[in-house]
Amino acid sequence: MQTQIGQTTLELVRGDITGQDVDAIVNAANQSLLGGGGVDGAIHRAAGPDLLAECRAVGGCETGDAKITGGYQLKARYVIHTVGPIYFIHLGNAPRLLGSAYRRSLEVAAAHNLTSVAFPSISTGAYGYPVRKAALVALGAVIDFLSKQPHRLTLVQFVLFDDKTLAAYEAALRELVEA
Numbered sequence: 353m354q355t356q357i358g359q360t361t362l363e364l365v366r367g368d369i370t371g372q373d374v375d376a377i378v379n380a381a382n383q384s385l386l387g388g389g390g391v392d393g394a395i396h397r398a399a400g401p402d403l404l405a406e407c408r409a410v411g412g413c414e415t416g417d418a419k420i421t422g423g424y425q426l427k428a429r430y431v432i433h434t435v436g437p438i439y440f441i442h443l444g445n446a447p448r449l450l451g452s453a454y455r456r457s458l459e460v461a462a463a464h465n466l467t468s469v470a471f472p473s474i475s476t477g478a479y480g481y482p483v484r485k486a487a488l489v490a491l492g493a494v495i496d497f498l499s500k501q502p503h504r505l506t507l508v509q510f511v512l513f514d515d516k517t518l519a520a521y522e523a524a525l526r527e528l529v530e531a
């Protein structure tokens with residue numbers, strides 16, 4: 353499913369983000385940036401050990417912030433590491449922090465003049481964010497940034513790892529676009 357936001361194609365696809373041939377893939381990391389499971393583990397496995405070495409030098413990332421590194425053995429030239437909220441810890445702040453993770457990732461992409469970025473579904477795995485709620489926050493934040501902020505992005509993808517998550521994002525996008 354896709355929609356056009358100005359000059360940018362916003363696309364929802366089912367797949368493994370590590371295979372995406374885009375300028376940057378976004379990693380759903382933790383504050384240490386020292387790797388983990390889920391998409392974090394998959395990205396580090398695909399990028400190789402040099403990614404972890406650079407992450408060590410970056411020195412961490414606050415929840416809702418984003419940091420950029422090289423992509424190493426990935427097809428993507430860069431990895432933008434962001435840290436989403438832990439749903440049952442951040443509770444009332446969770447929507448703001450999740451929106452910030454997407455916004456800061458796009459700010460970093462724009463600062464590096466990137467034209468294509470792929471996101472996973474941040475915080476909806478180990479961090480326990482309900483997928484339908486997360487999808488509305490995620491797509492809302494991305495559409496708001498693309499509509500209002502300066503950037504050179506012609507493609508923003510959400511690469512969803514299973515059918516349930518893809519369906520939740522498709523429903524959320526229909527809701528936002530029809531609104």
Ligand code: APR
Binds near residue numbers: 367388394436475
């Ligand atoms: N490609 C795309 N999406 C993926 C992939 C992949 N290769 N692997 C997992 N996912 C999906 C999950 O199915 C989920 O929908 O990414 C989404 C986010 O799940 P997590 O990876 O668990 O990320 P998150 O919920 O943000 O938790 C982050 O988990 O891996 C640790 O170090 C990480 O501590 C951090 C926490």
